[in-house]
Amino acid sequence: MDKREQLIEIATKLFSERGYENTPLSAVCEKANVSKGLISHHFKSKDGLLREIFRKTTQLVVEINRVDKENQTPKEQLIGVLEAFFSQLESDKLFFQFNMNVMIQPNTRKVLDDLMKERSSFILRKTKEIFDKIDIENSLVMSHLFIAELDGIALNYLGIFEDFPLQQIKERIIKKYA
Amino acid sequence: MDKREQLIEIATKLFSERGYENTPLSAVCEKANVSKGLISHHFKSKDGLLREIFRKTTQLVVEINRVDKENQTPKEQLIGVLEAFFSQLESDKLFFQFNMNVMIQPNTRKVLDDLMKERSSFILRKTKEIFDKIDIENSLVMSHLFIAELDGIALNYLGIFEDFPLQQIKERIIKKYA
Amino acid sequence: MDKREQLIEIATKLFSERGYENTPLSAVCEKANVSKGLISHHFKSKDGLLREIFRKTTQLVVEINRVDKENQTPKEQLIGVLEAFFSQLESDKLFFQFNMNVMIQPNTRKVLDDLMKERSSFILRKTKEIFDKIDIENSLVMSHLFIAELDGIALNYLGIFEDFPLQQIKERIIKKYA
Amino acid sequence: MDKREQLIEIATKLFSERGYENTPLSAVCEKANVSKGLISHHFKSKDGLLREIFRKTTQLVVEINRVDKENQTPKEQLIGVLEAFFSQLESDKLFFQFNMNVMIQPNTRKVLDDLMKERSSFILRKTKEIFDKIDIENSLVMSHLFIAELDGIALNYLGIFEDFPLQQIKERIIKKYA
DNA sequence: GATGAATGAGTATTCATTCAT
DNA sequence: AATGAATGAATACTCATTCAT
Numbered sequence: 001m002d003k004r005e006q007l008i009e010i011a012t013k014l015f016s017e018r019g020y021e022n023t024p025l026s027a028v029c030e031k032a033n034v035s036k037g038l039i040s041h042h043f044k045s046k047d048g049l050l051r052e053i054f055r056k057t058t059q060l061v062v063e064i065n066r067v068d069k070e071n072q073t074p075k076e077q078l079i080g081v082l083e084a085f086f087s088q089l090e091s092d093k094l095f096f097q098f099n100m101n102v103m104i105q106p107n108t109r110k111v112l113d114d115l116m117k118e119r120s121s122f123i124l125r126k127t128k129e130i131f132d133k134i135d136i137e138n139s140l141v142m143s144h145l146f147i148a149e150l151d152g153i154a155l156n157y158l159g160i161f162e163d164f165p166l167q168q169i170k171e172r173i174i175k176k177y178a
Numbered sequence: 179m180d181k182r183e184q185l186i187e188i189a190t191k192l193f194s195e196r197g198y199e200n201t202p203l204s205a206v207c208e209k210a211n212v213s214k215g216l217i218s219h220h221f222k223s224k225d226g227l228l229r230e231i232f233r234k235t236t237q238l239v240v241e242i243n244r245v246d247k248e249n250q251t252p253k254e255q256l257i258g259v260l261e262a263f264f265s266q267l268e269s270d271k272l273f274f275q276f277n278m279n280v281m282i283q284p285n286t287r288k289v290l291d292d293l294m295k296e297r298s299s300f301i302l303r304k305t306k307e308i309f310d311k312i313d314i315e316n317s318l319v320m321s322h323l324f325i326a327e328l329d330g331i332a333l334n335y336l337g338i339f340e341d342f343p344l345q346q347i348k349e350r351i352i353k354k355y356a
Numbered sequence: 357m358d359k360r361e362q363l364i365e366i367a368t369k370l371f372s373e374r375g376y377e378n379t380p381l382s383a384v385c386e387k388a389n390v391s392k393g394l395i396s397h398h399f400k401s402k403d404g405l406l407r408e409i410f411r412k413t414t415q416l417v418v419e420i421n422r423v424d425k426e427n428q429t430p431k432e433q434l435i436g437v438l439e440a441f442f443s444q445l446e447s448d449k450l451f452f453q454f455n456m457n458v459m460i461q462p463n464t465r466k467v468l469d470d471l472m473k474e475r476s477s478f479i480l481r482k483t484k485e486i487f488d489k490i491d492i493e494n495s496l497v498m499s500h501l502f503i504a505e506l507d508g509i510a511l512n513y514l515g516i517f518e519d520f521p522l523q524q525i526k527e528r529i530i531k532k533y534a
Numbered sequence: 535m536d537k538r539e540q541l542i543e544i545a546t547k548l549f550s551e552r553g554y555e556n557t558p559l560s561a562v563c564e565k566a567n568v569s570k571g572l573i574s575h576h577f578k579s580k581d582g583l584l585r586e587i588f589r590k591t592t593q594l595v596v597e598i599n600r601v602d603k604e605n606q607t608p609k610e611q612l613i614g615v616l617e618a619f620f621s622q623l624e625s626d627k628l629f630f631q632f633n634m635n636v637m638i639q640p641n642t643r644k645v646l647d648d649l650m651k652e653r654s655s656f657i658l659r660k661t662k663e664i665f666d667k668i669d670i671e672n673s674l675v676m677s678h679l680f681i682a683e684l685d686g687i688a689l690n691y692l693g694i695f696e697d698f699p700l701q702q703i704k705e706r707i708i709k710k711y712a
Numbered sequence: 713g714a715t716g717a718a719t720g721a722g723t724a725t726t727c728a729t730t731c732a733t
Numbered sequence: 734a735a736t737g738a739a740t741g742a743a744t745a746c747t748c749a750t751t752c753a754t
Contacts, residue, residue: 022284144343382728453638
């Protein structure tokens with residue numbers, strides 16, 4: 001198997017679980033059965049590896065925001081995004097954890113600044129495209145609120161409340177936007 | 179002036195700005211004009227200092243959730259909490275940054291586990307007390323949603339979008355709950 | 357109870373168990389319920405405390421070597437010393453541990469140099485007084501051998517062999533010198 | 535030249551002279567012209583280095599106890615061990631100092647526990663093999679006594695008496711066992 | 713592509729000691 | 734006699750990175 005790919009996979013997992021700062025490359029190398037030098041060879045540095053991982057995870061964000069514009073009403077599109085979001089949140093907790101992590105940590109934010117901006121403006125644009133058709137006047141604020149709401153749900157689900165009623169929240173949210 | 183207090187103040191500031199993991203104690207001591215040994219003397223360890231700071235910041239959370247039950251209707255109370263939240267969010271950005279940080283970082287979460295649970299259950303309880311009077315059947319889910327929404331707003335305001343329309347979001351939220 | 361005395365007692369115990377270098381004064385103070393400043397007040401420094409303890413333990417050595425010259429033959433005196441030694445070795449293991457420790461550790465030896473020389477020349481003199489009456493020509497070597505033998509037994513009993521047959525060793529030694 | 539080997543050599547010397555606890559790794563690295571990180575790389579930790587050294591010094595113990603079973607009587611074998619022991623004691627004082635040190639210091643004993651037990655049981659077995667042929671009934675006690683005697687001599691020679699008459703002690707011991 | 717020895721700056725922590733009260 | 738805040742040097746250890754092979 002490709003050692004480069006293996007490295008990314010293991011690193012993603014460990015960075016998500018332990019946090020970027022608290023995951024030494026030695027741990028990554030050990031788990032990936034790979035020598036230390038290989039990281040610098042492929043990714044130049046730890047930050048380089050992080051950027052590579054962040055880039056890869058952007059695909060998941062794209063998928064969540066993919067909608068069928070031709071056959072769906074705006075509200076159906078919104079529901080589609082919500083369904084995709086909750087589905088991902090449950091099945092790929094680590095991905096969300098990783099993202100929360102690197103977005104908040106001041107250090108990693110610096111490293112990922114350009115990629116993060118790219119990604120968040122993509123999300124905003126995609127969301128706004130939907131809301132534009134619902135209420136063009138307030139579409140920006142509503143988009144921001146929509147995004148914030150989902151982020152907040154992810155945050156509380158992942159980090160804060162042990163018995164977060166995700167299912168009921170999902171139903172309520174969908175009802176609200178339907 | 180009390181060096182212990184000074185230490186807490188400076189550390190709070192630095193931990194918020196740079197993140198806990200990325201703030202060496204040496205930086206704290208230097209800024210606080212204090213010897214390294216003093217941290218060990220007062221707080222036992224860096225984690226001990228973190229816990230002390232987290233404990234202190236809980237007071238801000240308490241203040242946000244303080245409502246006048248006797249003279250306010252539930253909806254007025256909700257508005258009160260919202261006003262307090264947005265006011266704090268603007269005036270004390272660092273506090274929110276600090277909290278987001280330590281709540282998401284796996285390492286700090288372990289250290290603060292008990293304190294975080296205490297705090298979050300306090301917030302949930304306080305919020306639910308209000309929603310109980312509005313819609314007792316769905317009060318738990320609505321409380322969670324309310325909290326998540328605010329957290330999401332803080333997260334997006336602090337971390338993700340540079341031109342987050344906080345003022346408009348605030349107005350919209352207040353209108354929604356009024 | 358006298359805090360000074362309490363301090364010596366606790367310190368002796370801890371130094372014996374953990375070794376001098378590995379016993380922080382903080383541990384001594386905590387166990388003795390005494391403030392840190394008090395040690396420097398009474399003993400000037402950690403080394404000062406060590407010297408005080410070493411001085412105190414010399415009394416045990418004196419007791420082991422106390423013989424009744426008037427009513428005992430030299431061989432009886434030797435047996436007396438042996439009996440006292442083995443009795444002490446069993447009842448006061450910590451004392452021997454402490455002594456072995458500080459005698460071998462290069463650092464503590466420097467600190468206790470004068471006291472150790474005093475003590476060892478005392479032991480040699482006392483032992484030689486007995487051997488002088490048995491075989492005056494070889495008394496010095498025999499004394500050294502006698503002392504070395506006992507030290508070796510203590511060392512092996514305390515440190516090296518878990519199932520050291522102390523009782524049988526004792527019988528054999530006594531038979532040899534009787 | 536192999537830096538790993540160099541590290542062991544220098545460390546052995548310094549640990550012997552100053553004691554394990556009193557020898558900072560910085561001193562070892564400086565003398566060995568090696569970076570601090572290299573110890574961690576090769577031995578994981580200071581304790582790891584200690585264990586490696588202890589393992590290496592076991593070879594000397596093996597050599598002392600090597601006897602020619604086929605061409606020597608038991609008494610000749612005993613004399614052989616004694617000769618080897620005294621020869622080593624004079625030529626390699628540091629080795630004995632190191633061993634005494636780590637065997638008595640409570641901290642190092644814990645670290646070396648398994649290795650020490652292995653070694654001491656080896657010595658006892660080898661010694662008992664000889665005494666079995668001399669007096670099978672008391673061979674265990676006699677072996678213990680023999681070992682203790684030698685340890686005591688080393689202890690007194692190295693640590694306690696400045697003018698220890700090693701040569702005469704040696705002659706007397708050999709005469710005794712011959 | 714891949715290894716692993718080697719580096720060195722960085723970091724939390726320990727701890728004896730001092731000193732004002 | 735006794736306290737405890739404060740110091741600062743010392744120390745083991747971590748870890749990303751480099752580089753020769």
